[in-house]
Amino acid sequence: MPQILVQDLAKTYRVAERDPGVLGALKGLVHRRWRTVEALKDVSFSLEAGELLGFIGPNGAGKSTTIKILSGILRPDSGRVEVGGLVPYQERIKHVARIGVVFGQRTQLWWDLPVIDGFDLLRDIYRIDPVCYARTRDELVALLRLERLLDQPVRQLSLGQRMRAEIAAALLHEPDVLFLDEPTIGLDAPSKLAVREFVKRLNRERGVTVLLTTHDMHDIEALAERVIVIGHGQVLADSPFEALRRDVLRERWLFIDFVDQAPEIDLPGVEVRARDGRSLELAFDPAVVGAPRLIAAITADYAVEDIHVEQPAIEEVIAKFYDLHGAAEA
Template sequence: MPSSPARIVVEDLCKSYRVAASPPGGRRGLAGWLPARRSWRTIAALRGVAFTIEPGTITGLIGPNGAGKSTLIKILSGILRPDSGRVTVGGLVPWAQRLRHVARIGVVFGQRSQLWWDLPVDDGFALLRDIYRVPPALYRTRRARLVETLRLADFLDQPVRQLSLGQRMRAELAAALLHAPPLLILDEPTIGLDAPSKLAIRAFIRDLNRQDGTTILLTTHDMHDIEALAERVIVIGHGRVLADSPFETLRATTLSGRRLIATFDGPAPAIALPAGVSRLPAADRVLALDFDPARIGAADLLRLLAPPGTPAGTAAPADVTITRPSIEDVISRFYERHASTP
C-alpha cells in the first residue's frame, strides 16, 4: 500500500556538528583564527531519535533550547542531511528527493519569512503560485478561503515590511498553504504575538486539521499552544526522545499533584499537615497547600480545614479552589528530572 504523503517515519536519526572550541577564559591569539591551528569539538544534536507520526494528527515537539528540535525540523524539511538513520515523509527522503518533498509540505518559521519583504502580500502569493505550479482553479479557491479565514483582505496590498507581527504570521500561514500541502510544519508560529493573535492562529490550525485532515507538526516554547492544539507530545532533550505520549499522560506521570487555595474571612488557621501535603507562602487570610491526591483526597483535606466540632468563632473557609498544575509546571518539572541525563 502506498504511503500517505503526510506520514512521517524517523528511525535511529543522528546528527552532529563540528564547532571551533574557544580557548579558556575567552582569550585567543591570531593563531586561534587560523583553521589549521584551531581546536575543534563535536556536538551531538540528535542521538538515535525515532518516532512515527500518522496522517491527520497534530503533534507537538517540545524541548529546551539546544535540545535538537531545530535540527530535527530542518532534516524533516529537507534543509539538512543527517549523519545516519532513516527518515521518510510520505515515502520520500526529504534531503534526497527535495523537489518532490517540498511540493508536498508547508513550513512556517516564526522568526523567518518566506514572503518577499518589499512586495505586497498578494504579489508574494502570486509568486508562490508560480513556484509551486498551483493550477489556477485550485489557487483561486485556496486563496479565497485563506483570505477569508485568516482575515487578510485589509492588508493584501501592503508590503510585508509594513505589517504588524500578527498580520505577517497570518500571511505566512496562508503562504505555506496555498498549494494545499497535506503536511504543515510550524516552528514557533506564535512567537511574540499578542493574546488575540495567538487565539486566532490556534483556532485556524484546529480548523485546518479538522476540516482538511492536514497533518501538523508544531514546535513551540509556548506551552499553551501545546495544550490547546497537540493530541500528542514528543519531548526532545539532549538529542534524544525523552517522552512520547498524549499531553494528559505526561501531566499525570510527571506532576500529578493538586493545589488547594482556601480564603478565610479571618486569619488562616495553623493546621497540622499530614504526609503528602505542603504549605506554600500566602497572604494572612489565604491557605495555599500542595497535596498528592494519591496520599490524601481533597475531601479529607477540606475536613482538616473545618473539622466536625470546630469551636464557634473559628475561621472557616469562605472560598476554596482546587487546581491542577499548570502546563509550565509540568514541563519544567519534566526537564528538571532529565537535566542530568548524559
C-alpha cells in the same frame, strides 16, 4: 505505514572554536579547532496521517534540527526518515511540493513585495493550477483575515499580521503535512489565539498532519493531544499531554482564606506550600485524597471565607520534567 517515520536519527554539527582575545584569534588563523555538537543523538518516532503532534524541549534540544531534516533542508548523518513514503533529502523536490513549512523566526514572503504578489509568485513556483489557487487563496484570506493586508508590502506588516500571512503562504499549495517551527513566537495574545484556532481547524476539518515546535506551553495545551519532549538530542517522552502531567507533577494546589488565623493542617497526602496570616496554600496528591474530600474535611472543622483549587501551570510541569531529566540547557 505511518505518514512520518523517523528512526535512530542522528546529526552532528562542526563548530569552529577559538580562545578568547587577540592571541586566540591569531592562533585560530594557524590552527583551527573544531568542536562537534551532537544536535540529534538518537531520535525515533512516527506520526499517522491527521495527527497533531507538539514537539517541545529546551533551547538547543534538537527540535528545529529535526524539522529541518524532515523538511529536506538538512541531511542527517545517520538514521531513517520518511515522509509520505519519500526520503526528504534524497527526493527533495518531490517531497517539498507536498509539505508546508513555517519558521516563526524567519520570513518566506518577499520583504519588498505586497502580500498578494508574494502569493502569486508562490502560485507559479509551486505550479498550482490557477483555478485551485484562487479558491485556496480566497479561503485562506477569509480564515486568516488577511483581506486588508493583501496590498501591503510585507515589511510594513506587524509580526502578528505577518505570521498569519506566512501561514497562508505555507498552505497555498494544499500540503498534506504542515511543519510549524515556533509559529507563535513573539506574538500578542489575540494573534496567538488566532493562530492556534486556525491550526486546530486545519487539523480537524482538513485532516492536515501537523507537527509543531514551541516554547509556549499554552500552544501545546490548546492544540496537541500528543507531545514529544526532546532534550540533548534524544526523545525523553512521547505521550498524551495529560499522561505527561500525571507522571511528572500530579499534585494540585488548594488555596484557602480562613475567617481567623490559618490553622495547622495535618492530613495524609497533603503538604503546606505557604502560609500567610489567614491564607494557606496546600499541595495535595489527588490519588491519595480527592479535592471534594479534602475541602469537606477542612470546611467541617474551620470557618472558611474563600477556597479554590488550581493545577500547577503547564510551564511548571515542563520545567520539572526538564529538571528530572537534566535536560535544561547548559
